[in-house]
Amino acid sequence: MAEITLSAGGGGKAMARLINGVFLKYFKNSELREMRDAAYILTPEKTAFSTDSFIIKPEFFPGGNIGKLSVAGTTNDLACSGAVPLYLSCGMVIPEGYDTEKLEKIVSSMAEAAGEAEAEIVTGDTKVAPRGDLQGLIINVSGIGRTEAEWNNYSAVKAGDCVIISSDIARHGVSVLLAREELGFSGGIESDCNVLCKMLQTLYGLRVHFVRDATRGGVAAVLNEISERSGLGITVRENDIPLRDDVAHFCDALGFDPLAVANEGAVIIITEKDDAEAALERVRKHPAGRNAAICGYVRQDAGVIMETSVGGRRYIEMPLGEILPRIC
Amino acid sequence: MAEITLSAGGGGKAMARLINGVFLKYFKNSELREMRDAAYILTPEKTAFSTDSFIIKPEFFPGGNIGKLSVAGTTNDLACSGAVPLYLSCGMVIPEGYDTEKLEKIVSSMAEAAGEAEAEIVTGDTKVAPRGDLQGLIINVSGIGRTEAEWNNYSAVKAGDCVIISSDIARHGVSVLLAREELGFSGGIESDCNVLCKMLQTLYGLRVHFVRDATRGGVAAVLNEISERSGLGITVRENDIPLRDDVAHFCDALGFDPLAVANEGAVIIITEKDDAEAALERVRKHPAGRNAAICGYVRQDAGVIMETSVGGRRYIEMPLGEILPRIC
Numbered sequence: 049m050a051e052i053t054l055s056a057g058g059g060g061k062a063m064a065r066l067i068n069g070v071f072l073k074y075f076k077n078s079e080l081r082e083m084r085d086a087a088y089i090l091t092p093e094k095t096a097f098s099t100d101s102f103i104i105k106p107e108f109f110p111g112g113n114i115g116k117l118s119v120a121g122t123t124n125d126l127a128c129s130g131a132v133p134l135y136l137s138c139g140m141v142i143p144e145g146y147d148t149e150k151l152e153k154i155v156s157s158m159a160e161a162a163g164e165a166e167a168e169i170v171t172g173d174t175k176v177a178p179r180g181d182l183q184g185l186i187i188n189v190s191g192i193g194r195t196e197a198e199w200n201n202y203s204a205v206k207a208g209d210c211v212i213i214s215s216d217i218a219r220h221g222v223s224v225l226l227a228r229e230e231l232g233f234s235g236g237i238e239s240d241c242n243v244l245c246k247m248l249q250t251l252y253g254l255r256v257h258f259v260r261d262a263t264r265g266g267v268a269a270v271l272n273e274i275s276e277r278s279g280l281g282i283t284v285r286e287n288d289i290p291l292r293d294d295v296a297h298f299c300d301a302l303g304f305d306p307l308a309v310a311n312e313g314a315v316i317i318i319t320e321k322d323d324a325e326a327a328l329e330r331v332r333k334h335p336a337g338r339n340a341a342i343c344g345y346v347r348q349d350a351g352v353i354m355e356t357s358v359g360g361r362r363y364i365e366m367p368l369g370e371i372l373p374r375i376c
Numbered sequence: 377m378a379e380i381t382l383s384a385g386g387g388g389k390a391m392a393r394l395i396n397g398v399f400l401k402y403f404k405n406s407e408l409r410e411m412r413d414a415a416y417i418l419t420p421e422k423t424a425f426s427t428d429s430f431i432i433k434p435e436f437f438p439g440g441n442i443g444k445l446s447v448a449g450t451t452n453d454l455a456c457s458g459a460v461p462l463y464l465s466c467g468m469v470i471p472e473g474y475d476t477e478k479l480e481k482i483v484s485s486m487a488e489a490a491g492e493a494e495a496e497i498v499t500g501d502t503k504v505a506p507r508g509d510l511q512g513l514i515i516n517v518s519g520i521g522r523t524e525a526e527w528n529n530y531s532a533v534k535a536g537d538c539v540i541i542s543s544d545i546a547r548h549g550v551s552v553l554l555a556r557e558e559l560g561f562s563g564g565i566e567s568d569c570n571v572l573c574k575m576l577q578t579l580y581g582l583r584v585h586f587v588r589d590a591t592r593g594g595v596a597a598v599l600n601e602i603s604e605r606s607g608l609g610i611t612v613r614e615n616d617i618p619l620r621d622d623v624a625h626f627c628d629a630l631g632f633d634p635l636a637v638a639n640e641g642a643v644i645i646i647t648e649k650d651d652a653e654a655a656l657e658r659v660r661k662h663p664a665g666r667n668a669a670i671c672g673y674v675r676q677d678a679g680v681i682m683e684t685s686v687g688g689r690r691y692i693e694m695p696l697g698e699i700l701p702r703i704c
Contacts (some may be wrong), residue, residue, distance in 0.1 A: 049402050055460070057592070058592055058593060058695065058696075059591065059593025059594075059597045060592075060593045060597055060636075060695035061694050061695070063592075063593075064694075072567070081530070082529075082530075083601075084424060084457060085426060085457055085528060085589070086424035086426035086453050086454050086456075086457035086459060086519075086528065087424065087425045087426070088423075088424055088457070088523055088526060089422075089425050090421060090422060090423075091419040091420070091422075091520075092419070093418060093419060094416070094418060094419075095416075095417055095418075095419045095466060096415065096416055096417070097414060097415045097417050097463055097466035097499050097520060098414035098415070098465070099467045099499055099501050099516065099518055100467065100501045101467040101468070101501055101503050101516055102503075103467050103469055103503055103505050103509070103510075107518040125413040125414050126414050128413055128414075129413055129416070131413060131414060137425060137426070137427035137430040137518050138430070139427045139428065139467075139516045139518070139652070141429050141431055141514055158558055164526060169428055171425050171426055172427065173427050173429055173516075175430075175431055177431050177438035180380055181433070181510070181511040182509070182510055182511070183508070183509040183510070184379035186429070186514055188427065188429055188467045188501075188516035188518070189429055190465050190516070191414075191521065191558070195416060196418060200412040200413060200414065200416070201410075202410075215574075235625025255557060259604070260413060261638075263387065264386055264388075265387025265391075266387075266389045269388055272385070273411075275441070277411070292485060292697070306386075366388050366389050366392075367386065367387070367389070368388050368389050368390055
C-alpha cells in the first residue's frame with residue numbers, strides 16, 4: 049500500500065487497514081486500541097481545552113515536519129495556558145494518492161512529540177479527500193490538559209512586569225521559507241519547532257502573569273494582543289531580543305521584519321518584575337530555552353514600542369496578515 | 377469583506393476581524409470571547425473525548441450543511457458513547473477566496489446545532505489555505521462530554537441482545553449525491569443529519585449494551601465492526617430495516633446497497649432483549665427517531681446475516697471502502 053486510496057477514508061476494510069497499519073502502530077495506548085467513537089478518560093476538575101489545525105508547505109522542513117508541528121503546537125498552547133497536557137486527539141485529512149511511507153514518518157513524529165509532552169493520543173479520525181480537492185495533509189490536534197496555573201488572563205498583566213522571550217526569534221518562518229525549493233537557496237536554519245511543556249512547567253510557583261507562544265504574526269502580534277487586551281503598553285529593547293545573525297540576515301535580504309515572522313518554540317512570558325530573573329534561569333536550563341532573555345517591560349500607558357539598537361524608538365504595529373504564505 | 381483573504385489566517389488584524397465578525401458573532405460564550413489559546417473549563421471526572429474532521433461536496437445539501445454536520449457528527453459520537461456533550465472546539469481551514477456570507481451561514485448552523493446539543497464552542501482555530509491548495513472548507517470539531525453510561529464497549533454485547541435502528545437508512549448519502557449537480561437530477565430527499573444527544577439521553581437507565589451511529593460505511597460497516605470485535609454474530613431482517621421507498625428506488629437505480637450508504641442520524645442500538653421495547657418507545661418519541669425499529673438480534677456464532685424480504689439469507693460484508701465519493 050504505497051499510496052493512500054480514497055477507499056481508505058470510507059469506513060470499511062481499507063480504512064481499518066490504514067488505521068491498524070499506520071496509526072495504531074505508533075500511537076500505542078489501550079484507549080485508542082478500543083476503536084471507540086469517543087475515548088473514555090478520567091479528567092481533573094480544572095482543565096484547559098485547545099485545538100489547532102495544521103497545513104504547511106513543505107510538510108518536512110529542517111527541524112521538524114507537520115506531525116511534530118501539530119503535536120508541539122497544541123501541547124504548547126496548553127502549556128502556555130498553564131496546563132499540563134494529558135490527552136490529545138488526531139484528526140487527519142489525507143489527499144488521495146498520498147505516500148504511505150511519508151504518512152508513517154509524520155505519524156511517528158506525532159507519537160514522539162506526544163511522548164515528550166507525556167500526553168496520550170487517545171482518539172482520532174481519518175478522512176481521505178479526492179485527488180484535486182486537497183494538495184497536502186491537514187492535521188488537527190485538539191488537547192486536554194490539567195490546569196495548574198492560569199497564564200492566559202490578560203487582566204493579570206500589570207505595569208512594571210517583565211517581558212521574557214524564551215528563544216531566539218523568526219527561525220521557524222525562515223526555515224520553512226528556505227525549505228521551499230522555489231526560492232532556489234537554502235540556509236542551514238532549523239525551525240525552533242519544539243515541545244515546550246516541560247520547560248514551562250518549571251515556572252509553576254513563580255508569579256507568572258501571562259504566557260503565549262509567538263506563532264502566526266510572530267512576537268509583534270503577541271505583544272500587540274497583550275497590550276490591546278490588557279490596556280497597557282509594552283516596551284522591548286531591540287538589543288535584548290534574541291535573534292541569530294544568519295536569521296537576521298535572511299530577514300533583511302527578504303524584506304521581513306523578524307518580529308512579525310512565525311515561531312514554533314519562542315514564547316513570550318510576562319512575569320512579576322521580582323520573579324523575572326528566577327524565571328529566566330529556569331527557562332534557560334531547558335535546551336529550547338537556552339537563548340532566552342529578559343527583553344522588555346510593561347508600561348502604564350498604551351502601545352508596543354521598541355527601543356532600537358541605534359538609540360531610537362519605533363512603534364511595533366499589529367501585523368496586517370501573513371507575511372509568508374502558510375508556515376504553520 | 378466578501379471573500380476571505382489569505383491574510384485572514386495570518387494571526388494579525390485581518391484574522392481578528394474575521395474572528396470578531398463571524399465566529400464571535402455566532403459562538404456566544406464568555407470563555408471563547410477571552411480569545412485564549414486554550415479554554416479554561418470545569419470538567420467532570422469521567423469524560424468522553426472525540427474528534428471528527430469534515431469535508432463534503434456540496435457543502436450545502438437538503439437537510440443541512442457542513443456546519444450542522446460537523447457539530448451533529450461530533451456530539452453524536454459523544455452521545456453514542458453514552459456521554460452528554462459539554463464543550464466543543466472548532467478548527468477551520470478555509471480556502472482563500474471563500475465567500476464570507478457562505479461561511480457565516482455555516483458558522484450560524486454550527487451555533488444552532490451546538491445549542492440543540494446544549495454544548496458550548498469554547499475554543500477555536502482558523503487557518504486560511506492558499507488558493508489551489510484546497511477546494512472546500514474543512515471543519516474539525518472535537519468535543520468533551522460527561523460520561524453517563526459506557527455504550528462503546530464491544531465486550532458488553534451478548535447473544536440474545538436486540539438490534540434497533542433509530543431511523544430509516546441511507547438518506548444522508550443519497551441526498552448528498554443528489555445535491556451534486558453533475559448527476560443532473562434531484563429527488564427531494566433530505567439528509568437525516570441531526571443532533572441526537574437528547575434522543576439518546578432518554579435511554580439512560582435501560583440496559584443498553586452498545587450504540588454507534590452508522591455514518592461512513594453505513595449500517596453494514598457498523599454491524600460488521602460490532603460482530604468482529606465482540607466475536608458474535610448478528611442477524612437483521614430486511615423487512616424490519618426502515619428504508620423509505622424513494623431512497624430504496626434511488627439506491628437501486630444507482631446500484632448502491634442502502635446498507636452501505638452513509639447516514640448522519642441513524643444509530644444502531646444494541647440492548648438487552650427485555651429492554652428493547654422500552655428503548656424503542658423512548659427513541660420514537662424524538663422526531664429523529666420516529667421511524668425507529670427493532671430489526672435484528674445478536675447470535676452466539678459469527679458473521680452478519682440478513683434475512684431477506686423474499687425469505688432468503690445473505691451475508692452482509694464489511695464494505696471495502698467508500699461507495700460514494702466524500703459524503704461526510
